[in-house]
Amino acid sequence: MIQEILNLLPHRYPFLLIDRVTDWAPNDYLVAIKNVTFNEPFFQGHFPVRPIMPGVLITEAMAQATGVLAFSSQGVVPNPNALYMLVGLDEVTFRRVVEPGDQLTIRVTLKRLVRGMGVFQCEAHVGDELAAKALIKCVAKEVAA
Numbered sequence: 001m002i003q004e005i006l007n008l009l010p011h012r013y014p015f016l017l018i019d020r021v022t023d024w025a026p027n028d029y030l031v032a033i034k035n036v037t038f039n040e041p042f043f044q045g046h047f048p049v050r051p052i053m054p055g056v057l058i059t060e061a062m063a064q065a066t067g068v069l070a071f072s073s074q075g076v077v078p079n080p081n082a083l084y085m086l087v088g089l090d091e092v093t094f095r096r097v098v099e100p101g102d103q104l105t106i107r108v109t110l111k112r113l114v115r116g117m118g119v120f121q122c123e124a125h126v127g128d129e130l131a132a133k134a135l136i137k138c139v140a141k142e143v144a145a
Contacts, residue, residue, distance in 0.1 A: 008067065
C-alpha cells in the first residue's frame with residue numbers, strides 16, 4: 001500500500017507521514033497508520049531529553065490522510081501540476097503526547113465538498129486514547145512548474 005500512497009501524495013522522506021491505509025470508503029472516510037520511530041529526524045531536536053512528536057506534524061499527518069482519501073475517491077492519479085494544499089485548520093486540540101514506539105491511527109471523514117474545497121473531521125489516536133483532532137480544509141490548486 002505504500003506504493004499507492006506514494007502515487008497519490010507528492011511527499012517523500014522525511015515528510016511523508018502516512019505508512020499504511022487500513023480501511024477506507026470513497027467520498028466518506030479513511031483510516032491510516034503512522035508508525036512513530038525513534039529514528040525520525042525531528043526527534044533530534046524535539047526534544048533531546050524527552051522525544052515528542054510535534055503537534056504540527058501530527059496535524060500534517062492528518063492532512064496527508066485527507067489527500068489520500070480525496071485522490072483515492074477520484075480514482076485517478078493527481079495532476080502533476082497541482083498540489084493538494086492545506087487551506088484551513090479549525091478546532092485543533094492535542095490531548096496526548098506522541099512518542100517513539102507509538103502507532104498513530106488517523107481517521108479522516110469527509111464532511112462536505114464546497115467549490116472544490118474538502119472539509120474533513122480528523123482524529124489521531126494512540127491505542128484507544130485521542131492524541132489530536134482537527135477540522136481540516138484542503139483544496140487542489142494548479143501550480144507553476
